[in-house]
Amino acid sequence: xxxxxxxxxxxxxxxxxxxxxxLFLINHLVVNHFAVYGEESFNKAxxxxxxxxxxxxxxxxxxxxxxxxxxxxxxxxxxxxKNNVKRYNFVRNWLFFLQRFTxxxxxxxxxxxxxxxxxxxxxxxxxxxxxxxxxLTSPVMFWFYVIGVLxxxxxxxxxxxxxxxxxxxxxxxxxxxxxxxxxxxxFLVVSYIxxxxxxxxxxxx
Amino acid sequence: MAEQKTVTFIITxxxxxxxxxxxxxxxxxxxxxxxxxxGLMEIRKNPVNAKGEKSTPVAxxxxxxxxxxxxxxxxxxxxxxxxxxxxxxxxxxxxxxxxMSTFPVVRDLVIDRExxxxxxxxxxxxxPIDGSYDLGPGPRMPEKxxxxxxxxxxxxxxxxxxxxxxxxxxxxxxxxxxxxxxxRLFNAHPTGEMNASERLEGLMxxxxxxxxGNAQNCVQVCPKGIPLTTSIAAMNRAATIQSFKNFxxxxxxx
Ligand code: HEM
Ligand code: SF4
Ligand code: FES
Numbered sequence: 001x002x003x004x005x006x007x008x009x010x011x012x013x014x015x016x017x018x019x020x021x022x023l024f025l026i027n028h029l030v031v032n033h034f035a036v037y038g039e040e041s042f043n044k045a046x047x048x049x050x051x052x053x054x055x056x057x058x059x060x061x062x063x064x065x066x067x068x069x070x071x072x073x074x075x076x077x078x079x080x081x082k083n084n085v086k087r088y089n090f091v092r093n094w095l096f097f098l099q100r101f102t103x104x105x106x107x108x109x110x111x112x113x114x115x116x117x118x119x120x121x122x123x124x125x126x127x128x129x130x131x132x133x134x135x136l137t138s139p140v141m142f143w144f145y146v147i148g149v150l151x152x153x154x155x156x157x158x159x160x161x162x163x164x165x166x167x168x169x170x171x172x173x174x175x176x177x178x179x180x181x182x183x184x185x186x187f188l189v190v191s192y193i194x195x196x197x198x199x200x201x202x203x204x205x
Numbered sequence: 206m207a208e209q210k211t212v213t214f215i216i217t218x219x220x221x222x223x224x225x226x227x228x229x230x231x232x233x234x235x236x237x238x239x240x241x242x243x244g245l246m247e248i249r250k251n252p253v254n255a256k257g258e259k260s261t262p263v264a265x266x267x268x269x270x271x272x273x274x275x276x277x278x279x280x281x282x283x284x285x286x287x288x289x290x291x292x293x294x295x296x297x298x299x300x301x302x303x304x305m306s307t308f309p310v311v312r313d314l315v316i317d318r319e320x321x322x323x324x325x326x327x328x329x330x331x332x333p334i335d336g337s338y339d340l341g342p343g344p345r346m347p348e349k350x351x352x353x354x355x356x357x358x359x360x361x362x363x364x365x366x367x368x369x370x371x372x373x374x375x376x377x378x379x380x381x382x383x384x385x386x387x388x389r390l391f392n393a394h395p396t397g398e399m400n401a402s403e404r405l406e407g408l409m410x411x412x413x414x415x416x417x418g419n420a421q422n423c424v425q426v427c428p429k430g431i432p433l434t435t436s437i438a439a440m441n442r443a444a445t446i447q448s449f450k451n452f453x454x455x456x457x458x459x
Pocket of ligand 2: 366382383386
């Protein structure tokens with residue numbers, strides 16, 4: 001390990017993208033989906049999550065630290081690539097570019113989102129339906145959230161493909177293709193769950 | 206009398222490793238079945254550019270002239286490929302020739318592929334058989350496997366896959382796809398297999414496997430059709446297992 005630091009950090013980066021960050025993302029979007037069933041359901045779910053035992057420790061070790069590590073190394077990885085989609089106009093090359101692009105968009109989005117929600121709650125705001133409703137009824141913020149959610153979900157789904165290849169699970173061209181379709185399906189389903197929630201907050205339907 | 210047909214080349218030239226590149230245009234007389242190299246030979250015969258000024262012959266590299274040595278790679282009309290296998294009749298004119306940008310330019314179209322040979326050393330892409338006594342014949346290889354390995358063995362270190370890779374550049378230390386596939390070739394060989402873990406260690410060093418971001422351009426551009434992305438994923442799997450053995454320890458010799 002000591003002599004293969006780069007290998008270790010990159011594999012850790014890859015793993016953290018799925019466990020725990022990816023799992024947290026799915027959990028987060030699914031729990032928020034309670035908003036679709038009405039204000040009360042959402043408030044109940046949100047307060048359940050917010051009042052989990054050891055919630056601060058859970059947040060730090062399951063979300064903040066892994067995300068910080070993944071994001072910092074991620075930005076470094078983004079800047080070591082020289083994208084060339086114009087010259088090499090292949091699907092996978094585009095997905096490679098989009099993986100990096102959505103990484104940056106997601107970073108901006110998450111920073112904003114955490115400030116607007118978690119930090120405000122820590123400063124005394126109420127964590128409830130009204131907080132998100134207040135944000136998302138503004139059309140600008142609604143579309144900002146749509147872009148943020150789509151980019152995070154794309155980054156996760158395509159990242160899952162990358163994870164399976166980087167660790168050597170999907171090896172043959174056929175298996176890599178099947179995983180492509182599977183992750184595309186994950187992208188569509190999880191995107192629907194996320195966007196549907198945003199619509200519930202913004203339009204109350 | 207019919208007018209003499211010509212072929213136009215726009216060539217990115219560079220006089221020395223550190224000087225600034227510039228473009229120069231040449232018109233050379235057309236012949237049937239010309240390739241890019243025969244065009245460059247015409248320029249060498251009569252180094253006068255399109256403006257009629259006396260110039261210097263354009264420098265390029267070559268060896269086999271049959272797409273097996275890899276020395277003559279350059280970027281032709283935006284595509285990295287072998288100039289000996291690039292037929293003028295199949296190219297759009299004017300034909301643009303540039304050196305491959307991933308490698309240091311020695312002069313004009315001549316580049317230095319040393320980094321590829323260094324990478325082959327890093328992953329120990331050979332089979333050590335030297336000893337102080339005769340080791341006798343090695344284990345035999347099944348014919349099916351030999352045919353499969355032959356495909357991987359076609360790599361000519363031409364550098365085209367490195368040129369197409371977005372992660373091989375001056376900001377990264379990634380060794381590129383070709384040496385990874387070579388490590389797989391030698392690890393699959395019945396004698397080479399005896400040193401498999403040493404090659405995996407090489408792949409796990411700085412600039413190794415983890416430099417790959419799966420853009421998969423390499424497999425699209427390799428002139429030999431080598432399944433580079435399959436090789437990379439296969440080595441990813443082997444390195445994963447090797448790293449677990451290194452970390453947790455293993456009873457199996459490795
Ligand atoms: C919602 C939060 C995020 C999730 C769920 C997530 C998930 C993932 C996953 C699963 C991978 C695949 C790992 C692999 O290729 O083996 C990945 C890769 C990557 N992530 Fe993230 N990520 C997130 C945030 C970010 C952020 C904020 C950045 C910073 C810009 C980032 C940059 C990257 C980069 C550059 C890669 C490609 C690594 C490579 O191909 O070697 N990610 N991510
Ligand atoms: S793998 Fe293909 S493209 Fe890469 S150096 Fe070998 S022959 Fe050239
Ligand atoms: S001269 Fe050998 S590949 Fe072109």
